[in-house]
Each structure stands twice: as structure tokens, then as C-alpha cells.
Amino acid sequence: MTQTPTLEVRNLRTHFFTRAGVVKAVDDVSFTVPRGKVLGLVGESGSGKTVTGFSVMRLVDEPGRIAGGQILFKGQDLAKASDEEMRRLRGNRIAMIFQDPMMTLNPVLRIDTQMIETVQAHAKVSREEARQRARDTLGMVGIPSPDERLMSYPHQFSGGMRQRVAIAIALLHKPDLIVADEPTTALDVTIQGQILAEVQKLAAETGTSLIWITHDLSVVSGLADDIAVMYAGKVVEHGEVGEVLDKPLHPYTHGLIGSVPSRNKRGEPLRQIPGMTPSLFALPPGCAFQARCPRAAEICKQEPPFREWLPGREARCFIPHNVPDAAVKEQVA
Numbered sequence: 001m002t003q004t005p006t007l008e009v010r011n012l013r014t015h016f017f018t019r020a021g022v023v024k025a026v027d028d029v030s031f032t033v034p035r036g037k038v039l040g041l042v043g044e045s046g047s048g049k050t051v052t053g054f055s056v057m058r059l060v061d062e063p064g065r066i067a068g069g070q071i072l073f074k075g076q077d078l079a080k081a082s083d084e085e086m087r088r089l090r091g092n093r094i095a096m097i098f099q100d101p102m103m104t105l106n107p108v109l110r111i112d113t114q115m116i117e118t119v120q121a122h123a124k125v126s127r128e129e130a131r132q133r134a135r136d137t138l139g140m141v142g143i144p145s146p147d148e149r150l151m152s153y154p155h156q157f158s159g160g161m162r163q164r165v166a167i168a169i170a171l172l173h174k175p176d177l178i179v180a181d182e183p184t185t186a187l188d189v190t191i192q193g194q195i196l197a198e199v200q201k202l203a204a205e206t207g208t209s210l211i212w213i214t215h216d217l218s219v220v221s222g223l224a225d226d227i228a229v230m231y232a233g234k235v236v237e238h239g240e241v242g243e244v245l246d247k248p249l250h251p252y253t254h255g256l257i258g259s260v261p262s263r264n265k266r267g268e269p270l271r272q273i274p275g276m277t278p279s280l281f282a283l284p285p286g287c288a289f290q291a292r293c294p295r296a297a298e299i300c301k302q303e304p305p306f307r308e309w310l311p312g313r314e315a316r317c318f319i320p321h322n323v324p325d326a327a328v329k330e331q332v333a
């Protein structure tokens, strides 16, 4: 029997109903995160990564709304959960690490107060035990002299330190799911490596599942099990991370990775590829990538389906790279 995945997002649509029109920020996104696994969510600015993460956490505000699909967290559909139920889950079983740590931290409370309260809100432990857990977790994310640092206020930390505290708070409960939105981008490489190693260890040890949003392919390749590549509100490619980096299917992924030899790919940042992200107000009919795609053909004026081209390897494209010609001919015919 296969285990229910921690998270299964099915055909998610999150749209912003603005005066200028409907922005389909997330439009038919599906992915699965098994227990203890890390999904790397990548894509250029504006592709819908943050809105996807916020949708899972049910933090999308007006004029945005989940317009369709399911967000199955251990089988329970969060798209339909009450606000009360979401508050309970957010403080406990699911956590988010935001790009801006002040989304997590309260500027007027000392770190010990915030962390001890967080622990005690969800576990019946003494203040001293809660303090111990807070101290250990700060140590885990590389904060020196955690005892002293517990007595500080957020403004007494540097930006990088504040982000580490916010990460520690997300780790406090060993939640089932963490959504991390580029949390280490501003940190130096050594600290980033240290945090990624801790997070990976946590995932493996406690079965915590992660969605790690990033622009940085080296982060994804070192940390993630699977990767989902977003473009213009849709997942255009999904698969096991090593396979996707070695043999990308979608021309967009192919462009991101470029033609560097595969042994170097893992240390490379995402490349800029020529052309502009299309406006979500004026998407052309058919494939959203066609204006920038070197392989575009007549058929691309139709909407490409998200299909499995190789075992466990899906892409939303009519003419993908790295698949047998016969399979492409069959699709295009």
C-alpha cells in the first residue's frame, strides 16, 4: 500500500480579481510532496511561486482567491478548511518561512518570549523545557551563544540572524510540512549551506516535507528530491531533481540550465533566458512560452497538456527535449 503523501496539490487555481482584469497567478498547478521529501519550486520572477506557497498556507488575501482545485494535506482539503482550522494547522503542523523574517517575528517581543510562547501554545511542557527547546533550535540554525541571543529583540539582530531565528521558529514543532520562500537567499554561502544541511536532516529524521522556493539551482540540486519548474502560473516540468537537471524536457528548463556540462550544472545559478515574461493579462492562446521558445511550431498555438513523457517525468510541451522522436511525432500528429 502506498502512503498518503503529506501534500498533494491538484489543479490549483489562484486568481487575483483586479480592476484591470483577472490575474491567473496560479493556473492549474499540480504536484505531490511525499513524507520527508523536499520539492524545489523554481521559476523566474512573477511565475507564481510565492502565490503557490501562500495558497497552500491559505494566506492569499483579497483580491486574490483560490478559484479551483484541491490542496490535500494528509488527505484533508485545505482549500475547503475553515479559517479556524487553518489557524490551528499553521501554528502547529504546517509552517512557512517567508522571504521577509519580520512576517514571522514580532518586533516588540523578546526572542525568548516569542519562542517559548510558540512552543507552549502547542505542547504541554514547562517553561524551562520550552526554553531548552528554543535554545537547541537556535543552535541548530547556527546562532552563536543562543542563551544570550534569546534575551534580544528582533531589531538587535542583523538581517541574516533574524532570518535564522525565523527559520528556527518554523522548525520548533517539527511540523509535517514547511513552505520556505527563498529564505536563505540573503544569507552568506556558509550559513546557507549549514541551514540547508539542518533542514535536510530534519526532513529525513522527522519526516517533515518541504516546499523550497528558490531561484538558485545549486540550492535545489543540493537539497531537493524533486523539482517543479513554474512558468506564467503553471508547472511546466516536474521530476526527480537529478534527472531534470541532466535531461530537461521543457525548452524553458533547458534554457535555464543551459548547455554547461552536467557535472558543472549543479553549481550554476539559474540563467537568464532571452525575452520577457509574458503579461498574465495578455497570454497568447496556446503555450505561454511560445514567443521565447526556439522550438515553437504551429501546434504550439494550442494549449499543450501536462503529460508524463518518461516515467515520473512530466512536461507541458508539444516538442520536448530528451524524448524519443517517435513520441514527439505521435504527439504532434
Ligand SMILES: Nc1ncnc2c1ncn2[C@@H]1O[C@H](COP(=O)(O)OP(=O)(O)OP(=O)(O)O)[C@@H](O)[C@H]1O
Pocket (backbone or CB within 6 Å): 016, 018, 023, 025, 043, 044, 045, 046, 047, 048, 049, 050, 051, 052, 062, 063, 064, 280
Ligand atoms: N495582490 C495581487 N494582486 C494582483 N496580482 C498579484 C498579487 N499578488 C501577486 N500577483 C501576481 O501574481 C503573479 C505571481 O506572483 P508571485 O509573487 O507568486 O511570483 P514569484 O514567482 O514568487 O516571483 P518572485 O521570484 O519575484 O518572488 C505575478 O504576476 C504578480 O503580479
Ligand code: SF4
Pocket (backbone or CB within 6 Å): 250, 251, 252, 287, 288, 289, 290, 291, 293, 294, 295, 296, 297, 300, 304, 316, 317, 318, 319, 320
Ligand atoms: S509547446 Fe511549443 S512553444 Fe511551448 S515550450 Fe513546447 S515547443 Fe516551445
Ligand SMILES: [Mg+2]
Pocket (backbone or CB within 6 Å): 049, 050, 051, 181
Ligand atoms: Mg516570490
